[in-house]
Amino acid sequence: MLPKVVIPLKPDNPKSRLSSVLSDAERQTLLRLTLEHVVTVLKCAGIRDLDVLSKSPLPETIEKSIRTSFDDYENKRTVRILTDERDLNTAVNFYLKSSGPVLIVMADLALVRPENVKKMIEPIQNPDETKNERFIRIAPGKGGGTNMIYIGAPDVFDVKYHGQSFRKHLDEAKTLNLPVEIYDSFYTSVDIDEPDDLTEILIHGEGDLYQFARDILSIQETNGRNKPEHKK
Numbered sequence: 016m017l018p019k020v021v022i023p024l025k026p027d028n029p030k031s032r033l034s035s036v037l038s039d040a041e042r043q044t045l046l047r048l049t050l051e052h053v054v055t056v057l058k059c060a061g062i063r064d065l066d067v068l069s070k071s072p073l074p075e076t077i078e079k080s081i082r083t084s085f086d087d088y089e090n091k092r093t094v095r096i097l098t099d100e101r102d103l104n105t106a107v108n109f110y111l112k113s114s115g116p117v118l119i120v121m122a123d124l125a126l127v128r129p130e131n132v133k134k135m136i137e138p139i140q141n142p143d144e145t146k147n148e149r150f151i152r153i154a155p156g157k158g159g160g161t162n163m164i165y166i167g168a169p170d171v172f173d174v175k176y177h178g179q180s181f182r183k184h185l186d187e188a189k190t191l192n193l194p195v196e197i198y199d200s201f202y203t204s205v206d207i208d209e210p211d212d213l214t215e216i217l218i219h220g221e222g223d224l225y226q227f228a229r230d231i232l233s234i235q236e237t238n239g240r241n242k243p244e245h246k247k
């Protein structure tokens with residue numbers, strides 16, 4: 016049985032770190048399209064039990080978009096939308112204490128693929144070669160974040176998002192003596208936080224998200240990193 020997946024979401028004033036390059040409306044569209052991409056990938060990976068843990072009531076457009084991408088009434092697959100206005104860590108840790116084993120997937124993983132999801136939830140072979148359900152697997156984000164984390168022991172594990180959350184989560188697993196693995200993939204390492212991250216969508220993106228980025232942005236080739244610039 017595949018585990019439950021939860022997507023934490025802050026729909027109000029999303030992606031504020033992109034406000035220097037995208038308008039409010041463009042940031043809302045970006046949130047919707049990256050979320051649609053993530054939810055579609057989860058469905059393609061065979062996930063049936065999906066929760067969205069939102070900081071505030073979801074705008075109708077966002078809820079419709081999530082349900083259109085995931086729900087399948089005929090096969091009794093529907094996303095559950097929960098609201099918790101507390102900060103990210105408090106809300107997620109409260110959720111974990113009643114969730115059972117769960118994969119936490121961030122909504123801004125613009126390049127994630129179904130095979131990445133399947134790899135994140137594969138059983139772990141711990142050192143004495145027995146299978147172990149109570150393990151942790153982390154997909155790090157660039158700059159020290161945690162883009163996905165599989166938590167096999169949510170009754171004891173607490174997330175510590177923001178700052179160097181990747182290292183904090185590794186340390187938490189070791190403190191709890193839980194087997195822990197790091198999942199290394201370019202496609203899971205890219206979360207759309209800073210303007211330069213938008214270049215990755217222009218180069219590696221797919222579908223509506225790629226087209227949206229191409230419609231409003233172009234790549235400014237430099238001697239160093241390629242940078243996104245807004246089309247006039």
Ligand SMILES: Nc1nc2c(ncn2[C@@H]2O[C@H](COP(=O)(O)OP(=O)(O)OP(=O)(O)O)[C@@H](O)[C@H]2O)c(=O)[nH]1
Binds near residue numbers: 068099
């Ligand atoms: N439920 C919940 N989700 C959150 C909260 N803060 C951020 N998130 C979600 O967690 C993921 C990573 O968030 P960030 O990239 O840090 O925040 P963001 O709002 O997307 O971007 P910034 O406004 O630039 O910080 C995104 O999917 C957010 O929507 C929160 O307080 N509660």
Ligand SMILES: C[C@H](OP(=O)(O)O)C(=O)O
Binds near residue numbers: 156175177
């Ligand atoms: C939630 C946070 O996202 P970031 O702000 O690092 O992208 C983290 O991954 O710890």
